[in-house]
Amino acid sequence: MSDVTTTDLYEVTMAMSYLREDMRAPATFSLFVRDLPPGRGFLVAAGLEPALDFLSRYRVEPGDVEAFAAALHRPPEDLELLLGLGFDGEVRAIPEGHVVFAGEPLLEATAPLPQAQLVETYLLNQLCHQTAVASKAARCVLAAAGRPVVDFSLRRTHGPWAGIQAARLGALVGFSATSNVAAAGALGIPASGTMAHSYVEAFSSEEEAFRAFARAHPGPVTFLVDTYDTDEGVRTAARVLTEIRRGPGCAIRLDSGDLGELARRARATLDAAGLPEVRIVASGGLDEYAVAELVRSRAPIDVYAVGTKVGVAADAPYLDAAYKLVEYDGRPVMKLSSAKVTAPGRKQVFRRPGQPDVIGLWDEDPPGGTQPLLRTVMSEGRRTAPPDRWEYARARLAHDIAALPASARTIDDPDPVHPVRSRALEELTSRVRGEIESRFFPERLGASRSGGHAGRKAPPPP
Amino acid sequence: MSDVTTTDLYEVTMAMSYLREDMRAPATFSLFVRDLPPGRGFLVAAGLEPALDFLSRYRVEPGDVEAFAAALHRPPEDLELLLGLGFDGEVRAIPEGHVVFAGEPLLEATAPLPQAQLVETYLLNQLCHQTAVASKAARCVLAAAGRPVVDFSLRRTHGPWAGIQAARLGALVGFSATSNVAAAGALGIPASGTMAHSYVEAFSSEEEAFRAFARAHPGPVTFLVDTYDTDEGVRTAARVLTEIRRGPGCAIRLDSGDLGELARRARATLDAAGLPEVRIVASGGLDEYAVAELVRSRAPIDVYAVGTKVGVAADAPYLDAAYKLVEYDGRPVMKLSSAKVTAPGRKQVFRRPGQPDVIGLWDEDPPGGTQPLLRTVMSEGRRTAPPDRWEYARARLAHDIAALPASARTIDDPDPVHPVRSRALEELTSRVRGEIESRFFPERLGASRSGGHAGRKAPPPP
Numbered sequence: 001m002s003d004v005t006t007t008d009l010y011e012v013t014m015a016m017s018y019l020r021e022d023m024r025a026p027a028t029f030s031l032f033v034r035d036l037p038p039g040r041g042f043l044v045a046a047g048l049e050p051a052l053d054f055l056s057r058y059r060v061e062p063g064d065v066e067a068f069a070a071a072l073h074r075p076p077e078d079l080e081l082l083l084g085l086g087f088d089g090e091v092r093a094i095p096e097g098h099v100v101f102a103g104e105p106l107l108e109a110t111a112p113l114p115q116a117q118l119v120e121t122y123l124l125n126q127l128c129h130q131t132a133v134a135s136k137a138a139r140c141v142l143a144a145a146g147r148p149v150v151d152f153s154l155r156r157t158h159g160p161w162a163g164i165q166a167a168r169l170g171a172l173v174g175f176s177a178t179s180n181v182a183a184a185g186a187l188g189i190p191a192s193g194t195m196a197h198s199y200v201e202a203f204s205s206e207e208e209a210f211r212a213f214a215r216a217h218p219g220p221v222t223f224l225v226d227t228y229d230t231d232e233g234v235r236t237a238a239r240v241l242t243e244i245r246r247g248p249g250c251a252i253r254l255d256s257g258d259l260g261e262l263a264r265r266a267r268a269t270l271d272a273a274g275l276p277e278v279r280i281v282a283s284g285g286l287d288e289y290a291v292a293e294l295v296r297s298r299a300p301i302d303v304y305a306v307g308t309k310v311g312v313a314a315d316a317p318y319l320d321a322a323y324k325l326v327e328y329d330g331r332p333v334m335k336l337s338s339a340k341v342t343a344p345g346r347k348q349v350f351r352r353p354g355q356p357d358v359i360g361l362w363d364e365d366p367p368g369g370t371q372p373l374l375r376t377v378m379s380e381g382r383r384t385a386p387p388d389r390w391e392y393a394r395a396r397l398a399h400d401i402a403a404l405p406a407s408a409r410t411i412d413d414p415d416p417v418h419p420v421r422s423r424a425l426e427e428l429t430s431r432v433r434g435e436i437e438s439r440f441f442p443e444r445l446g447a448s449r450s451g452g453h454a455g456r457k458a459p460p461p462p
Numbered sequence: 463m464s465d466v467t468t469t470d471l472y473e474v475t476m477a478m479s480y481l482r483e484d485m486r487a488p489a490t491f492s493l494f495v496r497d498l499p500p501g502r503g504f505l506v507a508a509g510l511e512p513a514l515d516f517l518s519r520y521r522v523e524p525g526d527v528e529a530f531a532a533a534l535h536r537p538p539e540d541l542e543l544l545l546g547l548g549f550d551g552e553v554r555a556i557p558e559g560h561v562v563f564a565g566e567p568l569l570e571a572t573a574p575l576p577q578a579q580l581v582e583t584y585l586l587n588q589l590c591h592q593t594a595v596a597s598k599a600a601r602c603v604l605a606a607a608g609r610p611v612v613d614f615s616l617r618r619t620h621g622p623w624a625g626i627q628a629a630r631l632g633a634l635v636g637f638s639a640t641s642n643v644a645a646a647g648a649l650g651i652p653a654s655g656t657m658a659h660s661y662v663e664a665f666s667s668e669e670e671a672f673r674a675f676a677r678a679h680p681g682p683v684t685f686l687v688d689t690y691d692t693d694e695g696v697r698t699a700a701r702v703l704t705e706i707r708r709g710p711g712c713a714i715r716l717d718s719g720d721l722g723e724l725a726r727r728a729r730a731t732l733d734a735a736g737l738p739e740v741r742i743v744a745s746g747g748l749d750e751y752a753v754a755e756l757v758r759s760r761a762p763i764d765v766y767a768v769g770t771k772v773g774v775a776a777d778a779p780y781l782d783a784a785y786k787l788v789e790y791d792g793r794p795v796m797k798l799s800s801a802k803v804t805a806p807g808r809k810q811v812f813r814r815p816g817q818p819d820v821i822g823l824w825d826e827d828p829p830g831g832t833q834p835l836l837r838t839v840m841s842e843g844r845r846t847a848p849p850d851r852w853e854y855a856r857a858r859l860a861h862d863i864a865a866l867p868a869s870a871r872t873i874d875d876p877d878p879v880h881p882v883r884s885r886a887l888e889e890l891t892s893r894v895r896g897e898i899e900s901r902f903f904p905e906r907l908g909a910s911r912s913g914g915h916a917g918r919k920a921p922p923p924p
Contacts (some may be wrong), residue, residue: 005644006613006622010655012643023664071643071653073681113664120658124617125625133620152470155586156780158595158620158627160468163587165621181474181533182467191533193472196582199788201795202485202575205650206903216479227797228898308780318618325660333663335689385559389580436690439667 003054004064007121011090012068012082015114019081025329026089027113028346029120030105031127033326037316041414042099042404044138044397045106046169047130049387051123052378055109058087082455086119087115088381092362092374094349096134097172097393099400101417102347103359105374106321113328128321133166136288136313137174138397142414144409145290148176148303150192153311154183166311171399172390179305187390192305194253200227210240220249222281225266226256234266238273244380251279251303259284260299267300281305288316292411332393332432342430343425349373350422353403360422367422463626465516466526474530474544476564477576481543489550489790490808492567493589494786499778502864503876504561506600506859507568508631509592510848511558513585514840517571520549520581525706550843554824554836556811558596559855561593561862563879565821566811567595567836568783575790582785590783595628598750598775600635600859604766607871610638610765612654613806614745615773629775634852635859641767649852654767656715662689665833672702682711684743687728688718696728704792711897713741721746722761729762743767749776749904754873794894805887806894811835812884821883829884 013385018024033043056131060082069076094100106127109116140149151170154163167183177192178184184191196215203209210223237252242462252270254262259282270278282294283305292372308314324342325333332344346362350370359368366372376384383459407415480486495505496740522544531538551573556562568589571578600610613632615627629645639767640646640655644814646653657675665671672685685697685702699714714732716724721744732740744756770776785806787795794806808824812832820829826900828834883891 002644003622005647006625007643008641008655009618009643009646009653010641010657013656013679014658014661016673017661018664020678021674027660027664029660050815067643067647071646072679088629117658117660121617125619125622128618129620153468154468155583156590157587158591158624158779160584160587161623162620163468179470179472181469182464183472184533185529191471193470194475195472196476196579197480197797198491198579198785199476201787202480202489202790213475213479216482217534218474235682236592266692280730289837312620312774312779314779315780317776318770319619323660325663328664335659335663402477428753458745 002061002064003122004058004060005067007118007410009071011118011120012079013072015082015085015118016345017078018114018117024112024347026110026327027116027325027329028108028110028327029116029323030326030347031107031109031123032103032105032322032344033100033131034309034320034322035102036416039315040135040139041408041410041416042101042138042401043131043319044134045094045098045100046096046134046172046393047127048093048107050130050165051107051126052091052383052387054122054126055087055091055119055378055381056383060085060118082114085115085118087111087119088300088404089115089378090376090380091378092346093377095375095377095388095393095396096390097396097400098373099397099404099407100349100373101357102141103343103419105347105359108326108346108362108374110327110346120137123259123322124237124321128319129162130169131166131321131398132313132316133311133321134169134173136310136316137170137175137306138401139288139411140291140304140310141174141297142401142409143288144304145299149174149291150281150303150305151175151178151180151311152193152305152307153301154180156308156309157311163311168390170310172393174394176303191357194222195224197224197227197255200224207236207240210237214240214244214246220246220251221377222251222253224253224255230254230257230262231265231269234269238270238275238278240291241275241278242273250277251281253281253283253305255284259301260294260297263299263301277301279425280452281301283307285309288411318426332428334432334436343421345425345427345428347374347425349419356417358420358422359387359425364422364424376428420430464523464526465584466520466522467529468584469580470882471533471629471724472570472583473580474541475534477544477547477703478541478581480576480579486576487865488572488575489578489787490570490572490786490789490792491785492788492809493569493585494565494784495562495593496782496876497564498544499781501777501876502597502601502870503870503878504563504597504863505593506596506635507556507562507593507633508558508855509589509837510569510594512592512627513532513569513588514553514845514849516584516588517549517553517581517840517843518845520544522547522580522783540907544576547577547580548843549573549581551577551840553836553840554808554841555839556835557837557839557850557855557858559858559862561859561866562593562811563819563837563881565805565881566819567809567821569790570824570836572789572807572808579766586785590781592627592631593783594775594781595773596631596635598772598778599628599632599637599768600863601750601873602753602766602772603636604863605750605757606766606873607757609757609763611636611753612743612765612767613640613642613773614635614655614769616642616769617771618770625773626883630852632772634855636856638765641769651753654683655892657686659686659689659717662686668695669698669702674701676702676706676708682708682713684715686715686717688716688724691729692716692719692724693731696731700737701730701739703737703740704735710739711742712739713744715743715767717746721763722756725761725763741765745769747771750873754881787791795889796898805883805891807887807890809836809887811881818879819881820884821881821887823890826884826886832859
C-alpha cells in the first residue's frame with residue numbers, strides 16, 4: 001500500500017473530474033484548526049516535516065492508478081489522466097514548534113487544483129495527529145516546571161508508527177528521553193528504562209532481582225520498588241545501592257499508589273541511608289494534571305515518566321481541523337453553510353508581542369513590530385530548505401511559550417488566545433460573501449446586510 | 463527502524479539480565495484489560511493478527527543489537543547474547559471478534575523468559591489500540607440498528623498505519639465500506655466517497671459542480687448538498703439527478719447542521735421530485751451517541767459515515783491493559799502491590815450461555831456447556847493455522863453480540879458483564895498470595911487471613 005493510495009476515495013473522484021474539465025488552474029487550500037479542544041490554552045504546530053516528506057515524494061504510479069480503478073470499479077484507462085501526477089506546487093506553513101491558535105493556517109498549499117486536492121487526506125492526517133499529541137506533551141513539560149519528563153508511551157500509541165512520532169514530538173516539546181529504542185536512535189535522544197514488575201517477580205526475592213540487574217548493567221541503575229510492598233522495596237533498593245556504589249545517576253522508580261506520599265517516604269529512607277544523590281522517578285498513568293498536582297504538593301519526585309495519556313492525547317485525541325479551498329484561479333472562495341464559514345484568500349499570521357495574533361492576507365503589509373509565522377517551505381514541489389531539525393522546533397516552542405499569557409499556559413482551565421482578523425481579511429471576507437449571496441440567494445439581498453453588493457456581478461466561471 | 467527496536471528499552475535490559483543469569487526457563491505472560499473504560503459494556507478482541515505477524519517474523523539481527531547497544535552506551539559485544547533471538551514459544555489467545563470483558567486474557571504467551579519479555583511492548587501496542595478502536599466501532603454498528611455504517615476516519619487517525627487498521631477494524635465489526643482506498647483494496651471491501659465542499663466551491667455554481675461530477679463518473683453518484691444552503695442544495699441535486707437518470711445507488715450527503723431535520727426536509731424534496739430511491743448519507747463528527755439519537759428520532763438517514771471520533775476511539779483512546787508474568791519455570795507468580803493485584807497461572811475463559819464468563823485455569827476441566835475462548839494460535843513460534851480472515855472475526859462478533867445482555871449492548875450507560883473466577887483459580891491465587899506473604903512479610907502473618915499458609919515454605923529460587 002503506497003502513501004498515494006492511503007487517501008480518501010473522494011480525493012480521487014474529484015481529481016478525475018477536475019482533469020476531465022481541464023480545471024488545472026492554481027488552487028490554494030488552507031489547513032487550520034477551527035477550535036481548540038477544552039483544556040488547551042494553545043496548540044503546538046507539528047506534523048509539517050513528515051507532511052513535506054510526503055509531498056516531496058508524491059507521484060501517482062501505475063500501481064496506484066490500478067488501485068484507484070479497482071476502488072471505482074472502472075478500467076484503469078479511465079483514470080490515465082492521473083498517472084504521473086506529482087506535487088509541484090508551493091507550500092507556505094508555520095514551522096513545527098510554534099504555538100498556534102484557532103483559525104490560524106498551519107499550512108497553505110497552492111498547486112494545480114487536482115494536485116492540491118489529492119494530497120488533502122494525508123496532510124490532514126499528519127498535522128491533526130501530531131499537533132494534538134505535541135500540544136498535550138507540551139503541557140506536561142509546563143506542569144513539570146523544569147523537572148525532566150520522559151516518554152513511556154509506545155505500548156499505548158495507535159500503532160508503532162504513532163509511537164515513533166510520540167517520541168519525536170516529546171523531544172520537540174522538551175522531553176529529556178524516551179523509552180522507545182528505535183526513536184531514540186533516530187532522533188539522537190537518550191533512551192530510558194530499566195525493569196518491569198515481571199522482572200522482580202521472576203526472581204526468588206526483590207533483593208536478588210536488584211542484585212542480578214546490577215550484575216548485568218555496570219553503570220547507573222534504576223530499581224522499580226513497588227512490586228510487593230513499596231516501603232520495603234525502597235529499603236531493599238537502598239541496601240543494594242549502598243553496596244554497589246554506582247554513584248550519581250542511580251534512581252528508584254515508583255509506578256503505583258499515592259506517588260506523592262510514597263516519594264516523601266522514599267526520599268526520607270534514601271537520605272537516611274546516605275543516598276541523597278539517588279533520584280526518584282514517578283510513572284503510572286501520569287498526565288499534565290497529575291504532574292502539576294504532584295509538583296504543587298512538593299512531592300520529592302525528580303523525573304516524571306508519562307505514557308498512556310500523553311501518547312494518545314487522551315483528553316483531546318483529535319483536532320477539529322479542516323483543509324479548505326480559499327482561492328481558485330485567482331478567485332477567493334469560501335463556504336457559507338451552517339457554522340462552518342471559512343475565510344477566503346491566502347493568509348499570513350502576524351504575531352505581536354503581548355497582543356493576540358492577527359490573521360491577515362499573505363500579501364498585505366505586516367503590521368509594524370510583528371513577526372509573520374508562515375514561511376514558504378516548498379516551491380515547485382521542492383523543499384526550500386533542508387528538513388527542519390526537532391532541536392530548532394524545540395527552541396521555537398520555548399520562545400513562544402515564554403511569550404504566552406499565563407492564562408493560556410496554565411494547566412487547569414486555560415484560556416486560549418483568540419486571534420483577530422486584519423482589516424484586509426475582513427474586507428475580502430465581506431466582499432466574497434456578498435458575491436456568493438448575490439449569485440446564489442438574490443432573493444435574500446433585500447434583507448441582507450451585504451445589500452451593497454446586490455449589484456455586483458457574480459465572478460466569471462473558472 | 464525495525465520492529466525489533468520498536469520497543470521499550472527496559473525489555474532489552476531485562477532480557478540481557480535474564481540471559482546473563484541463564485534464566486531461560488519457560489515464562490507465561492498474560493495480556494488483559496484491567497477495567498473497561500466508562501461508556502463500554504463490552505470490548506471487541508482485536509489486534510491478534512498483526513501481533514502474530516510480528517511474532518512470526520521476530521528475530522534480533524545485528525543492526526538491532528547495534529541499536530540496543532547505542533541506546534545503552536555499551537559496546538555491541540556486551541549484547542551478543544541477544545543476537546539471533548527469535549520467538550519460538552506458544553501463544554494462546556482469544557481470536558479477533560470475540561466480545562471480551564475486564565480481566566479476561568486476550569493473549570497468553572509462553573516462551574523462554576527473555577523471548578517472552580522482549581515482545582511485550584509491541585504486543586501491548588497492537589492489542590490495546592486495536593481493541594479500543596474495534597470496541598468503539600462496534601457500538602456504532604449497534605447504534606445504526608441495521609443501517610450501513612461507513613468508515614471516514616483516515617484524516618484523523620494517528621498516522622496512516624492507524625488509518626489502515628481503523629478500516630480493517632470497521633470491516634471486522636460490520637461496517638459496509640471505507641473511504642480509505644488502500645485499505646479497501648487490501649481488505650476487499652467497498653471504497654466509498656465522492657466529493658468535498660471544495661469541489662462545489664471550485665465551480666461557478668453548485669449545479670455546474672454536480673453536472674461536472676456526473677460527466678466524469680458514469681455510475682451512481684452522491685452529491686454533497688450543504689456547501690451553501692442545504693435545502694437549495696437538495697433541490698439542485700434533485701434536478702440534476704432527475705435529468706441524468708442514474709437509477710438506484712445515487713445519494714445525497716449531509717455533512718453539517720441539524721442532520722435529522724435536514725434529512726426530513728431532503729427526503730420530502732426528493733420524494734416530491736419522484737426520487738424515492740435516492741438515499742441520504744449523513745456525516746460530520748458522528749459517533750454512536752449521535753447515530754443512536756438520529757435513529758431514535760426516526761431521521762430518514764440511510765447511511766451513516768463515521769470518522770474522527772471513531773477512528774481514534776475518542777472517548778476511550780486507550781485501554782488499561784497489562785502484560786503480566788503469571789508463571790515462571792512452573793511456578794505461578796503474581797504482583798501484590800496497591801490495587802493492581804494480578805492472578806497467577808495460565809488461564810482460560812469459559813463462556814456460558816446467559817451467565818457471566820468464568821476465568822479459570824488453562825488446564826482445568828471446562829464447566830459443562832461452556833465454550834473455552836482461548837485457542838492455541840502459535841506453537842514453537844509458528845502459527846497453528848493460516849491467518850484469520852476478518853470475515854470470520856465479523857461472524858464471531860455478530861454471534862457474541864447477539865448473546866450479550868441488553869444492558870451491555872445499550873449505547874447510553876452500558877453495564878459491562880463482570881466475569882467470575884473459577885474455584886481452581888481462586889484457590890491458586892490464595893495459595894500464591896500466601897506463599898509470597900510468608901516469603902516477604904512473615905511479620906504480617908499473625909494478622910493475615912492467609913495465616914494457614916504461614917508454615918508453607920517459599921518456593922525454591924528459579
